[in-house]
């Protein structure tokens with residue numbers, strides 16, 4: 472999942488502003504108790520999302536892919552007291568874990584979880600969002616981006632996670648459907664003149680996009 476040297480990555484974490492103790496406890500709990508814990512964004516990416524939210528003074532965030540609620544809580548910590556993270560997932564079991572940790576946090580009240588297929592749920596939302604984080608199933612990534620662009624506020628930012636997919640995106644002959652879906656969204660962003668995109672080699676790759 473890491474595309475940079477692990478010691479450099481660790482050094483960057485140590486020198487950056489990091490998520491709270493509750494977020495660290497949630498990360499630790501997930502690593503010790505939940506399958507596929509490598510899906511968590513980790514501290515460096517959480518710090519980057521926090522920096523971006525602060526920079527644009529974001530109030531409303533939409534997240535595709537809650538899992539155990541780590542990224543949602545890390546983002547909520549960087550919103551004002553009346554800020555909101557709407558986070559979408561199909562798995563009520565992992566979201567149950569998320570809710571336990573959110574309840575222990577002074578920022579948990581800013582998070583609203585909606586269970587169901589994200590592509591259906593997003594159609595029911597009647598607000599715009601200053602920041603959108605795409606981190607659910609990879610095969611629907613382009614659908615999530617297209618849906619996200621419709622509800623993105625004029626100066627909002629979309630961040631798409633795992634866009635380097637452990638470097639597999641470099642293989643044009645890769646037949647894996649997740650790899651192909653990520654290559655597809657990366658090509659869409661880079662060829663689309665209506666959006667401005669920057670792909671950063673942070674953790675597993677993160678694409679930042681503005682209209």
Ligand SMILES: C[S@@+](CC[C@H](N)C(=O)[O-])C[C@H]1O[C@@H](n2cnc3c(N)ncnc32)[C@H](O)[C@@H]1O
Pocket residue numbers: 510511512513535536537538539540541542543559560561562565587588589590606607608
């Ligand atoms: C990579 S994890 C999210 C990790 C989380 N953002 C974090 O860093 O703390 C991806 C999540 O997407 C969810 N997911 C998969 N397919 C989905 C779908 N069709 N609609 C909504 N969520 C989905 C999975 O249940 C899983 O929890």
